Amino acid sequence: MVGGRSDDGKKMAAPKLSRKKLVELLRSEFPEASHALGRYRIEKVWHGGCRVRLPFHERTLRPGGTIAGPVMMGLADFTMYVAVLSAIGWVPLAVTTNLAINFLKKPAPRDLIAEARLLKLGKRLAVGEVAIRSDGQSDLLAHVTATYSIPAGS
Amino acid sequence: MVGGRSDDGKKMAAPKLSRKKLVELLRSEFPEASHALGRYRIEKVWHGGCRVRLPFHERTLRPGGTIAGPVMMGLADFTMYVAVLSAIGWVPLAVTTNLAINFLKKPAPRDLIAEARLLKLGKRLAVGEVAIRSDGQSDLLAHVTATYSIPAGS
Amino acid sequence: MVGGRSDDGKKMAAPKLSRKKLVELLRSEFPEASHALGRYRIEKVWHGGCRVRLPFHERTLRPGGTIAGPVMMGLADFTMYVAVLSAIGWVPLAVTTNLAINFLKKPAPRDLIAEARLLKLGKRLAVGEVAIRSDGQSDLLAHVTATYSIPAGS
Amino acid sequence: MVGGRSDDGKKMAAPKLSRKKLVELLRSEFPEASHALGRYRIEKVWHGGCRVRLPFHERTLRPGGTIAGPVMMGLADFTMYVAVLSAIGWVPLAVTTNLAINFLKKPAPRDLIAEARLLKLGKRLAVGEVAIRSDGQSDLLAHVTATYSIPAGS
Numbered sequence: 351m352v353g354g355r356s357d358d359g360k361k362m363a364a365p366k367l368s369r370k371k372l373v374e375l376l377r378s379e380f381p382e383a384s385h386a387l388g389r390y391r392i393e394k395v396w397h398g399g400c401r402v403r404l405p406f407h408e409r410t411l412r413p414g415g416t417i418a419g420p421v422m423m424g425l426a427d428f429t430m431y432v433a434v435l436s437a438i439g440w441v442p443l444a445v446t447t448n449l450a451i452n453f454l455k456k457p458a459p460r461d462l463i464a465e466a467r468l469l470k471l472g473k474r475l476a477v478g479e480v481a482i483r484s485d486g487q488s489d490l491l492a493h494v495t496a497t498y499s500i501p502a503g504s
Numbered sequence: 505m506v507g508g509r510s511d512d513g514k515k516m517a518a519p520k521l522s523r524k525k526l527v528e529l530l531r532s533e534f535p536e537a538s539h540a541l542g543r544y545r546i547e548k549v550w551h552g553g554c555r556v557r558l559p560f561h562e563r564t565l566r567p568g569g570t571i572a573g574p575v576m577m578g579l580a581d582f583t584m585y586v587a588v589l590s591a592i593g594w595v596p597l598a599v600t601t602n603l604a605i606n607f608l609k610k611p612a613p614r615d616l617i618a619e620a621r622l623l624k625l626g627k628r629l630a631v632g633e634v635a636i637r638s639d640g641q642s643d644l645l646a647h648v649t650a651t652y653s654i655p656a657g658s
Numbered sequence: 659m660v661g662g663r664s665d666d667g668k669k670m671a672a673p674k675l676s677r678k679k680l681v682e683l684l685r686s687e688f689p690e691a692s693h694a695l696g697r698y699r700i701e702k703v704w705h706g707g708c709r710v711r712l713p714f715h716e717r718t719l720r721p722g723g724t725i726a727g728p729v730m731m732g733l734a735d736f737t738m739y740v741a742v743l744s745a746i747g748w749v750p751l752a753v754t755t756n757l758a759i760n761f762l763k764k765p766a767p768r769d770l771i772a773e774a775r776l777l778k779l780g781k782r783l784a785v786g787e788v789a790i791r792s793d794g795q796s797d798l799l800a801h802v803t804a805t806y807s808i809p810a811g812s
Numbered sequence: 813m814v815g816g817r818s819d820d821g822k823k824m825a826a827p828k829l830s831r832k833k834l835v836e837l838l839r840s841e842f843p844e845a846s847h848a849l850g851r852y853r854i855e856k857v858w859h860g861g862c863r864v865r866l867p868f869h870e871r872t873l874r875p876g877g878t879i880a881g882p883v884m885m886g887l888a889d890f891t892m893y894v895a896v897l898s899a900i901g902w903v904p905l906a907v908t909t910n911l912a913i914n915f916l917k918k919p920a921p922r923d924l925i926a927e928a929r930l931l932k933l934g935k936r937l938a939v940g941e942v943a944i945r946s947d948g949q950s951d952l953l954a955h956v957t958a959t960y961s962i963p964a965g966s
Binding site for chain 2: 909910936961
């Protein structure tokens with residue numbers, strides 16, 4: 351694994367971009383897009399990984415009271431993006447080439463917590479996984495793997 | 505294949521729910537969620553497939569001028585949902601269990617056109633694929649496969 | 659789409675390597691590996707696509723009389739490999755980076771027919787889909803999407 | 813997570829089938845198929861997870877000296893199957909519905925070690941992930957997610 355996990359007690363390497371710097375850059379460079387910070391809260395960043403919170407909002411519900419799938423897909427994609435930048439620095443044009451999500455459990459009406467870690471960091475591709483949970487709960491709601499393509503010369 | 509394709513000249517079977525009926529039900533039952541109609545326009549529905557348009561909006565752009573990935577993921581998920589309902593009738597609690605997307609080409613700043621067709625329709629699972637293109641263009645922007653779980657007794 | 663389909667009546671572009679040449683090269687260069695021809699029969703090759711047959715053999719059965727999943731995964735990977743070479747020429751070190759398969763129907767004890775076509779052919783990545791059927795039947799047994807990484811300078 | 817990991821020091825729950833019993837059943841019931849033990853060595857089984865070794869063999873190489881992708885796909889599928897049986901007992905007709913693999917690193921010519929753990933164990937579906945490494949090395953060679961369908965009434 352490239353990245354440490356936030357919860358395993360291992361010492362984690364410093365990210366190439368601090369949490370503060372990342373937040374500044376995302377705010378100034380992505381004013382409108384889904385990769386904008388929007389409602390996402392970057393809670394922690396380390397080399398090859400990060401944790402992002404999405405506060406609960408009723409608008410994200412679908413019938414049956416569950417949080418809509420695309421909300422989790424967007425959160426996973428953003429969290430993976432931050433994990434990639436934490437390892438390669440500010441390369442905003444890195445783009446997702448592939449994302450696969452398994453929905454495992456109906457989410458509770460609570461904040462979502464996504465944690466990403468890179469499984470591979472190559473020159474051209476970065477591959478990682480993202481675990482999504484309800485705040486304060488250990489069961490997985492969704493598991494995601496994603497690949498980002500890193501522009502040549504980055 | 506379960507569903508015909510809208511563009512192949514074959515006669516397509518009638519859907520279990522007409523386009524008009526589907527639009528009514530989605531409007532009344534999903535007032536706020538991502539599966540709500542929102543900005544989606546269901547253009548055509550047949551048994552096991554459908555075509556959905558997402559009008560272009562600047563808010564969906566990310567730096568570099570491309571439409572954000574999660575916008576396409578949400579569109580694909582919705583389009584697949586409509587294709588499932590077209591084949592099984594109004595079973596709103598059908599839920600996505602797995603979705604995999606390959607991003608193939610940078611989208612132009614135009615409407616997105618998504619076309620879904622079911623590859624399998626079982627008692628418990630429906631599997632389909634979704635092709636996303638820019639309006640009026642033949643190249644694929646993204647290709648999606650997704651699985652929906654159908655509640656028992658539906 | 660990059661490749662035409664063998665069954666849609668459109669004129670297909672000539673492949674970069676003829677079927678005959680491909681078979682010769684695979685035989686001489688892959689004497690032992692899974693990418694060797696082994697029991698695979700390349701039936702048709704066009705630019706960006708191909709059709710491959712795997713003759714039925716009892717050894718590939720699993721309990722219940724169905725053909726084992728890994729047999730179909732190996733067939734899909736090989737078929738996609740041939741489709742990539744048909745479009746870029748003899749670049750044997752192209753490698754799979756991602757493969758996703760949906761198993762749709764229990765195979766009959768018959769030959770398997772796999773048909774691949776490229777969805778995207780870029781400088782660094784080729785993405786395609788593979789449909790697997792039982793010989794003489796129209797239902798899909800499995801649907802595969804796969805990405806190959808193309809070595810720089812190929 | 814349903815299953816503990818073999819390497820995290822947590823106490824793991826007992827599997828529904830012991831390693832010894834599983835090996836006996838697989839040997840007697842799958843005499844010829846890919847789910848047969850074949851060259852696979854089940855090294856450890858716990859509730860919701862297991863570790864399987866595939867001894868190195870030159871026949872599995874492809875040009876460039878790397879182990880062929882389908883060898884890893886077959887190993888992952890088998891390992892996931894054992895993990896499912898460890899949690900639900902002897903239900904041999906459980907079948908893979910979806911498998912997605914990311915190839916991360918060129919394998920060394922050594923034994924492969926696959927470790928599976930379930931991410932979800934439902935009544936109808938079990939979802940898990942498999943990590944594949946070269947024996948004695950920590951880097952991932954491949955990461956797999958897979959879904960098994962559990963027959964009704966099991």
